[in-house]
Amino acid sequence: MNTYDLQQYNDVYHADLIIEAARLELKKQFYEYQPHEKQRKFHDAGLKAKERLFLAGNRTGKTYCGIVESAMHLTGNYPQWWQGKRFSRPIKAWAASVTSALTSEVLERGYVDVIAEDLIIKHNSLRSSYLIKHSSGGISEITFKSYEQGRKKFQAAKLDLIHLDEEPPQDIYTECLMRLMSTEEDNKGIVLLTMTPLLGLTDLILQFQERIVSKEVEDKTGKKITIKENIKCDEGMVFKNKFYIQASWDDNPHLLEAQKEEIALNLKPHEREAREKGIPSLGSGLVYPFILDGITVPPFAIPEHWGRVYALDFGWTNPTAALFAAYDRDSDVVYLTAEYYVAERTPQQHAHQLIQMGAANIHGVYDPAGEQSSQRDGGDLATLYRQSGLKYLSKANNSKEEGVMKVAQRFQNSQLKIFNNLRHTQRELAKYCRDEQGKIQKGDDHLMDCMRYLMMSGLQLASNPQEGQSGKWRTIAVGADKHRWMGY
Numbered sequence: 001m002n003t004y005d006l007q008q009y010n011d012v013y014h015a016d017l018i019i020e021a022a023r024l025e026l027k028k029q030f031y032e033y034q035p036h037e038k039q040r041k042f043h044d045a046g047l048k049a050k051e052r053l054f055l056a057g058n059r060t061g062k063t064y065c066g067i068v069e070s071a072m073h074l075t076g077n078y079p080q081w082w083q084g085k086r087f088s089r090p091i092k093a094w095a096a097s098v099t100s101a102l103t104s105e106v107l108e109r110g111y112v113d114v115i116a117e118d119l120i121i122k123h124n125s126l127r128s129s130y131l132i133k134h135s136s137g138g139i140s141e142i143t144f145k146s147y148e149q150g151r152k153k154f155q156a157a158k159l160d161l162i163h164l165d166e167e168p169p170q171d172i173y174t175e176c177l178m179r180l181m182s183t184e185e186d187n188k189g190i191v192l193l194t195m196t197p198l199l200g201l202t203d204l205i206l207q208f209q210e211r212i213v214s215k216e217v218e219d220k221t222g223k224k225i226t227i228k229e230n231i232k233c234d235e236g237m238v239f240k241n242k243f244y245i246q247a248s249w250d251d252n253p254h255l256l257e258a259q260k261e262e263i264a265l266n267l268k269p270h271e272r273e274a275r276e277k278g279i280p281s282l283g284s285g286l287v288y289p290f291i292l293d294g295i296t297v298p299p300f301a302i303p304e305h306w307g308r309v310y311a312l313d314f315g316w317t318n319p320t321a322a323l324f325a326a327y328d329r330d331s332d333v334v335y336l337t338a339e340y341y342v343a344e345r346t347p348q349q350h351a352h353q354l355i356q357m358g359a360a361n362i363h364g365v366y367d368p369a370g371e372q373s374s375q376r377d378g379g380d381l382a383t384l385y386r387q388s389g390l391k392y393l394s395k396a397n398n399s400k401e402e403g404v405m406k407v408a409q410r411f412q413n414s415q416l417k418i419f420n421n422l423r424h425t426q427r428e429l430a431k432y433c434r435d436e437q438g439k440i441q442k443g444d445d446h447l448m449d450c451m452r453y454l455m456m457s458g459l460q461l462a463s464n465p466q467e468g469q470s471g472k473w474r475t476i477a478v479g480a481d482k483h484r485w486m487g488y
Helices: 003-029 037-047 062-075 100-114 170-179 203-209 257-265 269-277 347-356 378-387 400-412 423-431 446-461
Strands: 051-056 092-097 120-124 129-133 139-146 161-165 190-195 210-218 224-232 242-247 307-313 320-328 333-342 363-366 393-395 416-419 476-478 485-487
Touching (some): 037 062, 062 129, 100 139, 161 170, 170 190, 320 446, 333 347, 333 423, 363 446, 378 393, 416 423
Parallel strands (some): 051 242, 092 139
Antiparallel strands (some): 120 129, 476 485
16 A cells, blocks of 8 residues: 555545544434424423323334433433433433343344444343443443343332333333332432333223322212212323323324335234324223222212112133122212122022122022023023022123123213222223224123123112111122132
8 A cells, every 4th residue: 555545544544533433422412313292292291200101103203212311311411402301320220122022123222223332331241231321420221121021020129210112011010110219309210111002092001191080079969979080181291290192103204105105004904093193902902991999989888778789690610700789870870889709609509699698689680691501501590590599680681892881981971880899890800801803802701791781781670678688798709719708
């Protein structure tokens, strides 16, 4: 190489170094990142909200938004336009997604691309962690995890920031919140949840989108009573340290119309709302998307003039289930007051226990297509129950979707309440879901069926118990030993 060539080589080499240094400096200051309106609001809310949810369609910049903000906190480098939360010291952080593969390919790669190379001090591949140089002179740390590792892998740490990309199981989310607890006001951690709602309207989303309010109203007698209602939280507001915002393809100025059309062609119809607009899919998720605190009440003595009725769902290996209801006709409110949930008993044994709960002198409704037992169909089973003392049994209307709608409307209008000691009813309610095609999933839904029977056919039969009938009902359920009775 002659002198001229060497000089030319050095000029190019030094020019490359200058360009690279400038690029690194730009990355450190995050000047390259220009958030769109929804991203900006998400960042700004960090000043007041501990928990933030970015509920968005695919290709809306939700994951990148979470990565860039987390990188700012890890390095202590904030752009001039920044109005969100700041850390003036090094932090400890986690970032997690559904699987180890997604965490590695999307999150970890995304963080490494955003954070300047000369700020990454050390990479521990065994722990999937990185040490990051902070502007204060200290060292931050971020560790990558996956939900498939289970809740135990999210224990035993004190953290400042957790970025969860896509929806985590509820137990992992709860564990993450525990990792962020601090007694120091200026030292409280934050969680960034960036997700597309492919699981439908889940309890986790409801925690951000609904709030429970108490209000005082007058009943028909003029007596003041306090009721609780589920109220929809407005998008973009901070309530009890929580914030959520939704974004669609239209919110991303960098997504071209041709790209939107191409992506849309490959979407399944039931996924369109979730993947394009960040709206929980109507074809999946909870059948009754209501927070339990808003639809449950402590047990109380039932007034004598209220109507009583129960619903019965036959079973054998699967439990035979029953729900008892009290109907306040004056206010048109139904209270589910007691449950029965026992497997592998004869109709005579079930009837005996149901009579102890008050079923002998009130009307009951049952599933006409009840599970067969010993070649007996639902009608024959009902006859056996009548012969055993449950005289007032009638077939229920088993229209599923219509029944579900009636139950949902009553929950929505605060006209259906559940005593909070009905643990099996609440457990089934939390698991009662639709699949991706919008069909209600079968299994472990016996009390949910009873609830439908009551709304479809039971209320018109609700009557006052005959004299001698106690107004205080108890719940009977099967415990760990299915041959042991439990009353409470």
